[in-house]
Amino acid sequence: MPRIITLTTDFGISSPYVAMIKGVILSINPQARLVDLTHAIGPQNVRQAALVLADATHWFPPETIHLAVVDPGVGTGRKIVYARIGQHDFIAPDNGLLSRLALATPPSTIITVADPRFWLPAVSATFHGRDIMAPVAARLSLGLEPQRLGPVQHELVQLQWTEARVSERRIQGSVLSVDAFGNLITNIPADALVNVPRGEKVTIVCDEHETHGIFSTYADQPAMTLIALIGSSGNLELAIVGDSATIMLGVNVGAPVTVAW
Amino acid sequence: MPRIITLTTDFGISSPYVAMIKGVILSINPQARLVDLTHAIGPQNVRQAALVLADATHWFPPETIHLAVVDPGVGTGRKIVYARIGQHDFIAPDNGLLSRLALATPPSTIITVADPRFWLPAVSATFHGRDIMAPVAARLSLGLEPQRLGPVQHELVQLQWTEARVSERRIQGSVLSVDAFGNLITNIPADALVNVPRGEKVTIVCDEHETHGIFSTYADQPAMTLIALIGSSGNLELAIVGDSATIMLGVNVGAPVTVAW
Amino acid sequence: MPRIITLTTDFGISSPYVAMIKGVILSINPQARLVDLTHAIGPQNVRQAALVLADATHWFPPETIHLAVVDPGVGTGRKIVYARIGQHDFIAPDNGLLSRLALATPPSTIITVADPRFWLPAVSATFHGRDIMAPVAARLSLGLEPQRLGPVQHELVQLQWTEARVSERRIQGSVLSVDAFGNLITNIPADALVNVPRGEKVTIVCDEHETHGIFSTYADQPAMTLIALIGSSGNLELAIVGDSATIMLGVNVGAPVTVAW
Numbered sequence: 001m002p003r004i005i006t007l008t009t010d011f012g013i014s015s016p017y018v019a020m021i022k023g024v025i026l027s028i029n030p031q032a033r034l035v036d037l038t039h040a041i042g043p044q045n046v047r048q049a050a051l052v053l054a055d056a057t058h059w060f061p062p063e064t065i066h067l068a069v070v071d072p073g074v075g076t077g078r079k080i081v082y083a084r085i086g087q088h089d090f091i092a093p094d095n096g097l098l099s100r101l102a103l104a105t106p107p108s109t110i111i112t113v114a115d116p117r118f119w120l121p122a123v124s125a126t127f128h129g130r131d132i133m134a135p136v137a138a139r140l141s142l143g144l145e146p147q148r149l150g151p152v153q154h155e156l157v158q159l160q161w162t163e164a165r166v167s168e169r170r171i172q173g174s175v176l177s178v179d180a181f182g183n184l185i186t187n188i189p190a191d192a193l194v195n196v197p198r199g200e201k202v203t204i205v206c207d208e209h210e211t212h213g214i215f216s217t218y219a220d221q222p223a224m225t226l227i228a229l230i231g232s233s234g235n236l237e238l239a240i241v242g243d244s245a246t247i248m249l250g251v252n253v254g255a256p257v258t259v260a261w
Numbered sequence: 262m263p264r265i266i267t268l269t270t271d272f273g274i275s276s277p278y279v280a281m282i283k284g285v286i287l288s289i290n291p292q293a294r295l296v297d298l299t300h301a302i303g304p305q306n307v308r309q310a311a312l313v314l315a316d317a318t319h320w321f322p323p324e325t326i327h328l329a330v331v332d333p334g335v336g337t338g339r340k341i342v343y344a345r346i347g348q349h350d351f352i353a354p355d356n357g358l359l360s361r362l363a364l365a366t367p368p369s370t371i372i373t374v375a376d377p378r379f380w381l382p383a384v385s386a387t388f389h390g391r392d393i394m395a396p397v398a399a400r401l402s403l404g405l406e407p408q409r410l411g412p413v414q415h416e417l418v419q420l421q422w423t424e425a426r427v428s429e430r431r432i433q434g435s436v437l438s439v440d441a442f443g444n445l446i447t448n449i450p451a452d453a454l455v456n457v458p459r460g461e462k463v464t465i466v467c468d469e470h471e472t473h474g475i476f477s478t479y480a481d482q483p484a485m486t487l488i489a490l491i492g493s494s495g496n497l498e499l500a501i502v503g504d505s506a507t508i509m510l511g512v513n514v515g516a517p518v519t520v521a522w
Numbered sequence: 523m524p525r526i527i528t529l530t531t532d533f534g535i536s537s538p539y540v541a542m543i544k545g546v547i548l549s550i551n552p553q554a555r556l557v558d559l560t561h562a563i564g565p566q567n568v569r570q571a572a573l574v575l576a577d578a579t580h581w582f583p584p585e586t587i588h589l590a591v592v593d594p595g596v597g598t599g600r601k602i603v604y605a606r607i608g609q610h611d612f613i614a615p616d617n618g619l620l621s622r623l624a625l626a627t628p629p630s631t632i633i634t635v636a637d638p639r640f641w642l643p644a645v646s647a648t649f650h651g652r653d654i655m656a657p658v659a660a661r662l663s664l665g666l667e668p669q670r671l672g673p674v675q676h677e678l679v680q681l682q683w684t685e686a687r688v689s690e691r692r693i694q695g696s697v698l699s700v701d702a703f704g705n706l707i708t709n710i711p712a713d714a715l716v717n718v719p720r721g722e723k724v725t726i727v728c729d730e731h732e733t734h735g736i737f738s739t740y741a742d743q744p745a746m747t748l749i750a751l752i753g754s755s756g757n758l759e760l761a762i763v764g765d766s767a768t769i770m771l772g773v774n775v776g777a778p779v780t781v782a783w
Contacts, residue, residue, distance in 0.1 A: 001291055001292070004287060004291070006280070010702075010703075011702055012562075012701075012702025012703075013274060013535060013560065013561075013562040013702075014560055014562035014563065014702060015560070015574075015701050015702045016559070016560065016574045016577040016578035016755075017701070017702075017754065018560075019528070019557070019558075019559045019560065019574075019578040019579075019581070020577070020578055020581045020754075022557055022581075022582075023578065023579075023580075023581030023582035023583075023586075024581055026526060026557070026582060026583055026586075027581065027582065027583040030523055030526070030583055031523070034557070035280070035283055035287070035295070036297075036558075037277070037280040038274060038275055038276070038277065038279075038280065039274075040273075040274040040275035041275065043702065043703050043704075043766070044703075044764065052276075052277045052280075055277040055281070056277035056280040056281050056284065057280075057284075058284075059280070059281045059283075059284030059285055059288065059391075060283075060284035060287060060288065061284070061287055061288040061291055064284075064287075072740070072741065072764065073741050074739060074740065074741070075738055075739025075740070075741060075742075076739060076741040124752075124754055124756075125738040125739045125751075125752070126738075126739055126740065126751065126752070126753055126754050126759075127754035130581075130754065179273075179276050179278070180271070180272055180273025180274075180275060180276045180278075180304065181271075181273075181304050181305075182304075216336055216386040216387075217335060217336025217337060217386045217387055218333070218335065218336070218387065219333065219334050219335070219336060219337040220336075220337075229386070229387065230385075230386070230387070231387055232278065232281075232385055232387050232388035232391065233277075234385075237387075242305065242333065244304070262552055262553070265548060265552070267541070274535060296541070296544055296548070296556070297541075297558075298538070298541040299535060299536055299537070299538065299540075299541065300535075301534075301535040301536035302536065313537075313538045313541075316538040316542070317538035317541040317542050317545065318541075318545075319545075320541070320542045320544075320545030320546055320549065320652075321544075321545035321548060321549065322545070322548055322549040322552055325545075325548075440534075440537050440539070441532075441533055441534025441535075441536060441537045441539075441565065442532075442534075442565050442566075443565075477597055477647040477648075478596060478597025478598060478647045478648055479594070479596065479597070479648065480594065480595050480596070480597060480598040481597075490647075490648065491646075491647070491648070492648055493539065493542075493646055493648050493649035493652065494538075495646075498648075503566065503594065505565070
C-alpha cells in the first residue's frame with residue numbers, strides 16, 4: 001500500500017510553491033498518495049499551523065507522513081526535524097510547529113535532518129520545504145529508515161501554550177482559534193467542565209459579551225443568539241447561531257474567556 | 262478498482278475539518294480515492310451546495326460516492342440519508358442538499374442512516390460529517406450494502422426551486438447562481454429558448470439592465486459589453502465580456518431576469 | 523503506473539467547473555492521478571498562468587500531463603494545442619499559456635487538437651476545458667498517440683515577455699509576479715547577478731523604494747526591512763521581512779526594478 005503524505009503550508013492557494021513540493025515528492029515516489037491538509041495557514045503563522053496539526057493529524061491512519069512547512073526562519077540556523085509522534089511521522093522546521101502535538105503526545109524519536117544525501121542536489125536558501133523536506137518525506141514513504149536522516153536530538157523547540165486556569169467556581173481561558181464559520185474555539189477542554197452545572201446557572205463571558213448555559217448543538221437556540229457549546233475538537237466553543245461570532249462580536253484569537261458558576 | 266469519494270462542504274480552505282473527514286475515510290479504507298468537489302460553499306448555504314451537486318456530480322463515473330456536508334441543523338432531529346440517484350451514491354444531511362439533484366432524477370432508493378455500528382464509536386453533537394457520514398461513506402466504498410445503514414425512507418426533504426415561467430412571447434426567471442468569473446447563471450434552461458428568435462429581436466432584462474440577442478460565446482462582443490448566452494451548465498447566462506457582471510451590475514442571486522420577443 | 527495529470531485553471535475554489543473536469547477525466551480513465559496545480563489564477567489572467575506553469579511543471583516526473591485552462595477566447599477561432607515540452611505533455615488553449623515555458627524549452631512537437639473523435643460527443647461553446655481538453659488529456663493518459671489528435675502545427679501563439687536589460691553597471695527589470703507572502707518576484711535572473719558585488723555597494727530600486735545589498739534569506743535583516751534576495755524560482759526578489767511587500771510598498775506586477783553598482 002503506497003503511503004499517505006499530508007501537506008500543511010502557508011503558501012496560499014494561488015502560488016506555484018505547493019505544486020513544486022508535490023512535483024518533487026512524486027518525482028521521487030510516483031506512488032505516494034498526497035493529501036492536502038491545508039495551504040491557507042496565515043503567512044508565517046506557526047501557532048495557527050501548530051493548532052491545525054494537533055487537531056487534524058491524529059485522524060489519519062497509522063504510518064501517515066505529515067509534511068508541514070511554515071518556515072519564517074528558512075535559511076537561518078533553525079533546524080529541520082523528523083519526529084515520531086504516536087504512530088505518525090512528521091517532517092517540519094523545528095520552530096514550534098510540532099509543539100502543540102508534542103504537548104499531548106511526547107515524540108518517541110526526534111532526528112535532526114542533516115544528511116544532504118537525501119535532499120535535492122541543489123538547495124536554495126529560501127525554500128527548504130521543496131529542496132530538503134519534500135525529498136526527505138518522499139524517501140521516508142519509500143521506506144528510508146529515519147535514523148539515517150541525521151543525529152538524534154532530545155527536544156523540540158517549544159512555543160508557549162497557555163492553559164486554562166481552573167479554580168473552585170471559575171475557569172479562566174482564552175480564544176485559541178477561529179474556524180471558517182467564525183466560531184471561537186477556546187483553550188478550555190471538555191474535561192475541565194465535567195463538574196460545571198448545566199443550564200442557566202453557568203455564566204460564560206468572552207471579552208465583554210455574556211451568555212448563560214452550555215448547550216449541545218448550534219441549533220439549540222434562536223438565530224443570532226450567542227451560545228457556548230462543546231465543539232468538534234472537544235473544547236468549549238462560542239458561536240452566534242447562524243452567523244459569525246468573530247465578526248458579530250469583534251472578538252479574535254487571544255480574547256479572554258471566563259466560565260463561572 | 263478503489264472507489265472514488267467526492268467531498269463537498271462549507272468548511273472553508275483554512276480549517277482542519279476537511280482534513281479530519283479525509284483522515285477518517287482513509288483510516289477505514291486506505292485505498293479510497295478522494296476528490297475535492299469544493300469546500301468553499303458559503304457557510305450553511307444549503308441552496309448553493311445543492312446547485313453545485315446538481316451541476317457537477319453527474320460528470321463523475323458510475324458508482325462514485327458523493328459525500329456532502331453543509332449541515333446547519335447538526336445535532337437536531339434532522340436525519341442523515343443515503344440516496345441512490347442515477348448510478349451514484351450520496352450521503353448527506355436530509356436538509357434539502359440533495360433536492361436539486363432529485364428534481365432532475367428521482368432517487369431510486371433512500372435510506373435513513375440510523376445504525377450506529379457503521380459510525381465512529383464516539384459521536385460528537387456538532388460534527389456528524391466526521392463522526393457519522395465519513396465512516397458510512399468509507400464503508401460503502403468497501404462494499405457495505407446501503408440497506409444495512411437503516412430503514413427505507415420514502416421522501417427527501419425538499420427545498421423550493423422556482424422554475425422559470427414561460428408564456429407566449431416572454432420568459433420570466435431569476436439569477437440562480439454566480440460563478441467565479443462573476444457571470445450570472447439563470448434558472449432559464451436552453452430548452453425554454455428553442456423557439457426564441459436569434460439576433461436583435463430578443464430583449465433580455467436583468468434587474469434594470471438590458472441587452473439584446475443571445476450569443477454563443479463570451480468573445481462575440483466587445484469588452485465590457487453585457488451579453489446573454491447559453492452557459493456551460495445549459496442555462497441562460499448573463500456576462501460582462503472580460504469583467505465581472507455581479508460586480509459591474511451590482512446583481513446577485515435572486516435578481517429577476519426577463520426574456521421577451 | 524497510472525499517469526499523473528495536473529490541473530491549472532482560473533475557475534476559483536467555489537465553482538463546480540473544476541469538479542466537472544475531474545469527473546470527465548475519471549470517467550474516461552478512472553485510474554488517472556489528478557494533482558491540482560492551482561485553480562486560483564486571476565480570472566482570464568493568461569500571463570499569470572503562463573508564469574505558474576513555467577515555474578512549477580518542470581518539478582513533476584517525466585511523462586506528466588499538464589492540463590491548463592485559462593481561456594478567455596473560448597468558442598472563437600483560437601486553437602487548442604497539444605505540445606511536448608521537455609519530457610512533459612501539455613494540453614491548453616493556444617493563447618500564450620505555454621509561451622513562457624516555450625521560451626526556456628522550445629516544444630519538440632506541437633499538434634492542433636482537431637479530431638472530434640477524442641472529445642465529448644456534445645461540445646458546448648463556452649467550456650472547451652471540460653468538453654475537449656479534459657477528454658483529450660484523459661485519452662493521452664491511456665496511451666493515445668498525440669499525432670492522432672490533429673495536424674502538426676509549427677508555432678505556438680507568443681506573448682511578449684520583457685527581459686531584464688543588463689548594461690555595464692546597471693540592470694533594468696520589472697516585477698513579474700507577486701507570491702502569497704506579498705514578495706515581489708522580478709524578471710532579473712540570478713545569472714545576471716553573478717558579477718554584481720555583494721554587500722552595501724549594490725543599490726536596488728523598485729518604484730521609488732530603495733534598498734542596499736543582496737541577501738541570502740528573509741531572516742538576514744530585522745522585521746519590516748525591505749530586502750533583496752535570490753528567491754525560490756532563481757530570480758531576484760524583493761521582500762519586507764515578516765510582512766507583505768506588495769501591500770506595504772503599494773507595488774505590483776509591472777513595476778520597474780533597477781539594480782545599480
